[in-house]
Amino acid sequence: MAASSSSEAGDLEKQPLPAHNTASRPHELDETKDYSVDDVRATKQDGSTRRSCRAPSGRGRSRPSHHSGHSTSSGGDGEAGTDDDEVEEEEVIGEEQPSVLDRVLSRVTSRSSYDPSPPPDGGWLAWTQCLVGHIVIFNTWGWVNSFGTFQTYYTELLQRPPSDVSWIGSLNVFLLFFVGTLTGRLVDAGYFRLVFLTGTGLLAVGIFTVSACTTYWQFLLAQGLCLGIAHGCLFCPTLAVLSTYFLRRRALALGVAACGSATGGLVFPSMVRQLLPQVGFAWTVRAIGFVQLATMALANLLARPRIKPRRAGPLVEWSAFGELEYSFYAAGAFFNFWGVYFAFFYVAAFSREALRPPMSYPESLNLLLLLNGIGIVGRLVPNYVADHVGAVNVFIPTSVVASALVFCWVAIHTPAGMYAWVVLYGIAAAGIQSLFPAALSFLTADLRKLGVRMGMVFTIVSFAVLTGPPIAGAIIAGPDGYTGARAFAGSSIAVGCGFLVAAKLTKMRKTGQGWTGRI
Incomplete structure (x- = not known):
């Protein structure tokens, strides 16, 4: 028997x-x-x-099941650090090899532990991260969009031409984007908390150092270099983390966070306008520093990354540029940002120098406040629509409108016309700023690579914001003046729009969608 x-x-x-x-x-x-x-x-x-009824092989003794060992090695790592879908089995001479079932189960266990769960797309924790994003953008882009206040003041204080002074703000924005390549990869690797704390510390050092500056090179190092690195450590990681909490409402969530730029653009120029005549430049900047430190302390307490770390992976994912829609989008973002910040840097100076009658310094700051404040509409409405029709689909017409408005600026010569133009352009420019990261996250299917891909495009854009305002300043100082500078900015945005259309067409061809497809 x-x-x-x-x-x-x-x-x-x-x-x-x-x-x-x-x-x-x-x-x-x-x-x-x-x-x-x-x-x-x-x-x-x-x-x-x-x-269970299998008999030992005649070649050797029966082998105990190694299924639990595979599950531990692949699923218990907690770092999602391998890109391999299969777990290699080591052959043991004289022992029975694992069954097909064991190998399939090992593969499924590895994949399920590596792939992130679907975003919650709402809830207390997700919207808390949206608040963190709002605070971070309040202290980074809110400060950047307020540079027109300092552009006017530094030009008179330092007795330097506008193109020289604009390098301070341009270096700040350049590093905000450029540092994103490194910080984005560090976030993917699980170092979000370290990067975020480093950015907060550099923010404190930079802002209080600015209050003690008196010469051009001091402002360039403190406000341009130190604050630029600090902003780069805060902005890109925060957007990468926030994007992992939303899918269907991602564009809206990023738009709400991006409203921090409008909030900061209202608060900081208002503080300068009220405090500068009373307490002087040093204590005005220190007061801004105290506001930034208090809000960043709250952000550090609330920030929570969701995706498990991806330890392995390159600093730059060169294969992403093999996707034509990604390459076209990166080029489109570059040209859009090459021209979009011209108004934020020079609208106050233009209103005092080129309008008839010219505006006073406080009145010119009102234009800057309006330009930033109306951006709330430009950040919420386009992003809400983007969640339903696609971020790239909304980005393209927004870019068209912004380019047309910059060309129309040439015909404006009165304060009343300037106020009307600022309202319209503020909405369009805010749409470009907020749709830029939203559209990028829609083009990234693997959320674990979002930090790297976002950092790569941020680095490309950084060279646009580094050179755009100084080029415009040099044109203003030449024979073409503000007319030539506005032509440069409008043409840049128009070229960027063309690349966005190319990105959409490429994506349509790849996915088989029509022009009305959600992209």
């Missing part, structure tokens, strides 16, 4: 596993296919009796 059982078990052992007929034999799986965890568990339960 025992011999008969052994013979039957040996025959079972020699039978080959079917490649596709899993319907007739549900306890056996094809390891070339992908199965869900539930499918494998059900198959394992159905076939447990058959596997």
